[in-house]
Amino acid sequence: MHYTLHQLQIFLKIAETKSITKAAEELNLTQPAVSIQLKKLQDQFDIPLTEVIGRQLYVTHFGAEIAITAQKVLDEVATINYKSKTFQGILSGKLTLSVVSTGKYVMPYFLSDFLNQNKGIDLVMDVTNKSRVVKSLENNEIDFALVSILPDDIQLQSENLLENKLYFIGNHNASSGVQNNNIDMFQDFPLIFREEGSATRLVMENYLHRNGLQSIKKMQLTSNEAVKQAVIAGIGYSIMPIIGLKNELENGNLKIIPMKGFPIQSNWHLVWLKNKSMSPVAEAYLKYIRQEKSNLRNTYFSWIDNYTI
Incomplete structure (x- = not known):
């Protein structure tokens, strides 16, 4: 057999992504180049490494075993490179x-x-x-x-x-209804939450519970970026870490809304x-x-x- 390390790397990425197209994108290669290397590797085995059912690529049981071994081989090669550098x-x-x-x-x-x-x-x-x-x-x-x-x-x-400071955040039109940091007004704002298990979600829920507040729950999103865009669009408000808001605060797309108890700091x-x-x-x-x-x-x-x- 005459497979190359390059072929093993490509096959591992195919096994990970279950897609020649995605593997090519992540490896910065063309799709034909990835397909050619997969075929060259496959030609050295009598048992299929992959199969296509419908339009979906699947790694066979044999292919999965080859992927495990390929990972071990590539890890050992990396170890050789690390040791070589260490001796230098x-x-x-x-x-x-x-x-x-x-x-x-x-x-x-x-x-x-x-x-x-x-x-x-x-x-x-x-x-x-x-x-x-x-x-x-x-x-x-x-x-x-x-x-x-x-x-x-x-x-x-x-x-x-x-430090991790969290503020009550709205878009550029949002602060006009808030006066004197009135915490009772908080429950009048539709809130955008992070997903269950998120640390930011936990902070929001603790704040509401600690102050005996109810919220109009507008939606739940799975990333800080998604929450940010929803707030900018005016869908609702959120409690957000300032660390990810620098550009939006500077250009005025978002505003910190004064509210008692903020910032919340961890x-x-x-x-x-x-x-x-x-x-x-x-x-x-x-x-x-x-x-x-x-x-x-x-x-x-x-x-x-x-x-x-």
């Missing part, structure tokens, strides 16, 4: 993180300089919902996670990176399992964070201080 005195390896969805506005700024200083490091970062982040922590699948609310059923260690925490055995890359990153987090906060997030009510 270059810090190398994988840094794996899981980040709650709103954390995508935070985490890149606490990574960019570190990665630029250490070209031998490959970053694997999953931006997902809170429950998947917690599961990744519990299963010890990642080096670090970024959360705004610490899970209370896992033993963790943490570094506080940045913190963005970089967390990892207590007593976790860290890789050299993870240890180096944690050292970097402890040394530079204040400078990074002042460099990239000082604009948050401009918004007070």
Whole structure:
């Protein structure tokens, strides 16, 4: 057999996406190029790796086994590359993180300089919902996670990176009906919620419960971006982390509405399992964070201080 690493990489992406078109997009290749490499790999086996039923591509049981083995092969090749760089005195390896969805506005700024200083490091970062982040922590699948609310059923260690301020937000026409921060008016506003399990959703529900308020629930959306666009369109209001609203606040598409009890503040925490055995890359990153987090906060997030009510 004469399959190549390139063919294994392409097949793995096909197995992951269940689509030649999507695999081609994610690999920045043309669809014909991916199809050709899949055929070349398939020609070396008598048993089908994939099958098409209707218009849907499926990976066969045999193909799934080949994908598992291919992943192991590619992981070993990556290990060879990392070890080669290590012997040259270059810090190398994988840094794996899981980040709650709103954390995508935070985490890149606490990574960019570190990665630029250490070209031998490959970053694997999953931006997902809170429950998947917690599961990744519990299963010890990642080096670090970024959360705004610490899970209370896992033993963790943490570094506080940045304050997380949440405000009552409406679009550019929204604030005219609010007077004197009257909290009783809050329940007159149609609210847009995040999905169940979201940390932002939990903050909203806690605020309503703590103040004995009912809400006109307008809709439930599964991402901060979707909530943002719905508020801009005037569908309703929401309680949102300011971290993802910089441009919209500056251009006037969104407004902070003065309301008693706001901002609601928590913190963005970089967390990892207590007593976790860290890789050299993870240890180096944690050292970097402890040394530079204040400078990074002042460099990239000082604009948050401009918004007070």
